[in-house]
Amino acid sequence: xxxxxxxxxxxxxxxxxxxxxxxxxxxxxxxxxxxxxxxxxxxxxxxxxxxxxxxxxxxxxxxxxxxxxxxxxxxxxxxxxxxxxxxxxxxxxxxxxxxxxxxxxxxxxxxxxxxxxxxxxxxxxxxxxxxxxxxxxxxxxxxxxxxxxxxxxxxxxxxxxxxxxxxxxxxxxxxxxxxxxxxxxxxxxxxxxxxxxxxxxxxxxxxxxxxxxxxxxxxxxxxx
Numbered sequence: 001x002x003x004x005x006x007x008x009x010x011x012x013x014x015x016x017x018x019x020x021x022x023x024x025x026x027x028x029x030x031x032x033x034x035x036x037x038x039x040x041x042x043x044x045x046x047x048x049x050x051x052x053x054x055x056x057x058x059x060x061x062x063x064x065x066x067x068x069x070x071x072x073x074x075x076x077x078x079x080x081x082x083x084x085x086x087x088x089x090x091x092x093x094x095x096x097x098x099x100x101x102x103x104x105x106x107x108x109x110x111x112x113x114x115x116x117x118x119x120x121x122x123x124x125x126x127x128x129x130x131x132x133x134x135x136x137x138x139x140x141x142x143x144x145x146x147x148x149x150x151x152x153x154x155x156x157x158x159x160x161x162x163x164x165x166x167x168x169x170x171x172x173x174x175x176x177x178x179x180x181x182x183x184x185x186x187x188x189x190x191x192x193x194x195x196x197x198x199x200x201x202x203x204x205x206x207x208x209x210x211x212x213x214x215x216x217x218x219x220x221x222x223x224x
Contacts, residue, residue: 020097085157111153121195
């Protein structure tokens with residue numbers, strides 16, 4: 001974002017981005033508790049915002065790590081002894097503030113049935129594999145692809161054991177790896193749950209403008 005504060009704390013219409021995200025979980029009847037992995041130095045700010053905006057399901061704030069995977073690991077390890085093996089833990093990006101109730105519901109249902117679930121959507125563009133820097137002769141049929149993002153949900157015993165295994169074996173924890181890719185590298189079959197095109201990730205200033213547009217938009221009544 002190129003701003004002076006972490007992007008999840010940027011105000012949009014007098015509310016930090018992260019609070020929009022937390023409200024989606026706060027309002028969902030199947031969410032019992034919330035944990036936030038937060039940048040050091042911002043914990044007190046987060047607790048204050050949670051009190052101001054009525055996020056009373058917030059139970060734990062944990063410091064992040066040097067990478068995304070280290071941060072998720074810190075959050076998972078903090079839940080040891082606090083949740084049961086059968087509990088469903090949902091992992092979500094704080095900068096995806098438009099998480100939909102139906103998406104959360106489906107990821108919970110699928111995880112309860114299969115042990116895990118990853119939010120996904122069909123891929124609607126053509127994907128070509130580079131043959132060299134300027135040309136190609138090979139494409140991947142888009143019907144064989146799914147776009148996967150957060151929220152993702154896992155039984156806690158699976159989630160906890162696989163993070164221990166991944167960091168012990170140094171598998172699936174580097175670069176752009178996330179929980180889902182780590183699981184796949186460790187041989188876990190992943191199950192698809194419903195997704196939403198509105199579930200955008202706020203990475204650039206243009207993404208912020210799109211988020212503002214979604215907040216101000218009204219769906220036409222004639223659309224099915």
